Amino acid sequence: MNMLNTKGLRFPIDVILVCIRWYVTYPLSYRHLEEIMQERGVSVDHSSINRWAIRFLPLIEKISRKHKRPVGTSWRMDETYIKVKGAWKYLYRAVDKEGKTIDFLLTAKRDMAAAKRFFDKAIAAHGTPEKVAMDKSGANKAAIDAVNVGWQMPIIVRQVKYLNNIVEQDHRAIKRITRPMLNFKSFGSARNILAGIEVMHMIRKGQIAIGGMNTMSFADQFYALAGQIR
Template sequence: MLATKGMRFPIDVILVCIRWYAAYPLSYRHLEEMMQERGVFVDHSSINRWAIRFLPLLEKVFRKHKRPVGGSWRMDETYIKVKGVWKYLYRAVDKEGKTVDFLLTAQRDKAAAVRFFDKAMKASGVPEKVTLDKSSANKAAMDEINARGEMPIIVRQIKYLNNIVEQDHRAIKRVTKPMLNFKSFRAAKNVLAGIELMHMIRKGQLLLEGGIKLSFADQFYVLSGQIRPV
């Protein structure tokens, strides 16, 4: 259950606003107008604060119920603009297209790639294979990780095999495009957690008893504690 003590608006209003924002290509001002049409007068800045505060909490809950991913990963990074400056969103999917993990970083280098892989492996275990593009930094990161372990991970640098993750980036970029420009790294990181969350729910990655009978929206509300699984 999300802690909303002191909030002027009920939890169901907050949840519908942040769900729509993270799931669809909408701006905060779009949502302000849409809520007004429904008789709810909420300022776009309030929706912004709700998204930054609550979306990463819901993504954290989701991780406890995330379906296991396969052992063959496709990893790549894409660009996200923060305060007018490009930052880097590292992402990986398995060969079925299920999201393995993601990480927003300020730099695009070996250290950032190592951080991403460490985060992904802590959550999803060590993969059998990792497919990369021709990035020397990403390959150097995997070489460092392999040097630590007893069982080496097979590393492939084959561009066409990475098409699946490059295509998957599009779902994230489609939602971020109307957001224009994140005002801070923290805001970008937190909102992206929500966007990735909605994308994973759509891909059927929420493992919850009775969850398959729930709609996309209701699976999100289950995470918030507002409804129970069927």
């Protein structure tokens, strides 16, 4: 737990990692965490926990991509809503047919350009899927059409609602954690914290592979990822 750069921080790294792990694992607010830590004899302000989450969670998410297990080639893609500064933003997400997380992207708009950015990101990280199931969104279909331009083996699109039940159900795990957060204060903080929530969700689904992880608790898997950061 001592690999993170904690220069300028007056709390030990184990306290920092416990706080941010709890925040992205359970439906808690920063003030809840402040109270919980106080009960354990650690006096930390909720604003400090917020800064730690914004600083360290995207680093842990970046490391997790190096250790992520392969995903399937049949994707289910959908977007859900996240409130940022009182306005709805859009979290694009996809899972494979087994429910494993493929990728995610927070965007300010819900349109063809945003959907294509999501597909470009997911394909760059995981390769081209054979087929993608989605809802009847014209913007999402247009994004896949744009991706398919010039390809000899285009991605098959299936706009059948029941096929997307698995990704819609998967959204609930993310929304359960974000609900007590009430309202993100900035787009950047929302993006960074959602990255941490998605990492913990993938750990719970057995998607991360570091030596010995099969015998580790979910908590220790999170700390093992943090320990990879230089």
